[in-house]
Amino acid sequence: MLAGKDPLTALAPMQAVSSLEFWQVMQEYGGPDLYFTEYFRVHSTSRLNKFILRSIDQNPTGKPVIAQMIGNDIPALIRTAKELEQHPVAGIDLNLGCPAPIVYKKCAGGGLLRDPLRTHRILGVLRDAIEIPFSVKTRLGFENTDNYEDLLDIFSQHNLDLLTVHGRTVKQMYRSTVDYKAIQKAAKTVSFPLLANGNVYSAEHAAEVLNTTQSAGWMIGRGAIRNPWIFCQIRSMLKGEAVKLPTGRDVLGYIENLFETLIIDPYEEKSHVMRLKKYMNFIALGIEADGIFLNAIRRTSSKKEFLSVCRDHLDHTRLMPLEPYSIPVKHCDILAGAHR
Structure with missing residues (x-):
């Protein structure tokens, strides 16, 4: 194995x-x-x-x-x-x-x-x-x-x-x-x-x-x-090599990739956006410390709103942190909890 x-x-x-x-x-x-x-x-x-x-x-x-x-x-x-x-x-x-x-x-x-x-x-x-x-x-x-x-x-x-x-x-x-x-x-x-x-x-x-x-x-x-x-x-x-850190645009590209790749037929936009929020609960922990991005994502219901929030926060070339911030994830999510 x-x-x-x-x-x-x-x-x-x-x-x-x-x-x-x-x-x-x-x-x-x-x-x-x-x-x-x-x-x-x-x-x-x-x-x-x-x-x-x-x-x-x-x-x-x-x-x-x-x-x-x-x-x-x-x-x-x-x-x-x-x-x-x-x-x-x-x-x-x-x-x-x-x-x-x-x-x-x-x-x-x-x-x-x-x-x-x-x-x-x-x-x-x-x-x-x-x-x-x-x-x-x-x-x-x-x-x-x-x-x-x-x-x-x-x-x-x-x-x-x-x-x-x-x-x-x-x-x-x-x-x-x-x-x-x-x-x-x-x-x-x-x-x-x-x-x-x-x-x-x-x-x-x-x-x-x-x-x-x-x-x-x-x-x-x-x-x-x-x-x-x-x-x-x-x-x-x-290997003893330098660890490459993603930029904001790298994370944005990852989210856009998830959005398109995880689409299930028949496509229903609002339901798909809701499904993506499960992933965003965790991705958001590495974006900013105050929960502003996560709260904004939770309020979206369309592809346009969803991607607009992501671009507003991630369309930059600054390096992203490796350690997650201590932002509480929804208690009802089975994967919610401490990340550090």
Whole structure:
């Protein structure tokens, strides 16, 4: 799964974000070494989501793709994994970290961390059934970290091909400091590669995270929405080269690219502008510190208004900051929270 890459960069599986079109945009700015799909919901009557499957079968990046599943029904998980193996995936990942209440209340995603024995059974069966690399994305625990060591022991027993650890508990969602020392504990405990996940926002910060966690690389999500150059910046840093910083016009070009590339047929202008605001919640954190740009974007409802606000703030050649400003994102957004 690591394909000789050391350290590895991966784009996180972000639901309703990590589409084929978003991957296409990410790749235009350098892209990661590895892409993870949005999760396939798995239950007794589930079928492979055609929209997500499209990102696998029509993968525009030229990079390996890991298909992620979420669920707790063992026969259904086995069936789905075997179906996914018939498609061009480099591996299959099980989501044990999703913090969305609608997910964890069904004992799926991060909800499974409350039941280590059930998690143990699921991993054992999937490890035996899956014939390609098998990985897990997890958190430090559900309510707290009391059973974190037990979970690491369970992961170790199943000889995963890759483990990604987000350095918060499920209940913390994205609204607290990331515990990189806890990720380091996992890296020292398991015998397989581990990716550090959570609030990686620049190449310099990525180097600090790598040094602290002793991980095999990084999985980056919200930081890549805000800064699609981050993967190229990390590669430059690893080579000892100067890290190129985007200008305002570079960011403007990125936003215009997103606007055009993410259009879904049939096109409805107001709905599309509303969809783009999900991305702008995070891009805006790197534009100015007072929230003026973000508040102006939130009031737009047409393409003309949307792009006009962007051009008013970004049509310049000044370098943009790498560190996000501390502007609160809408609380209702599942990806909202601390970015530093």
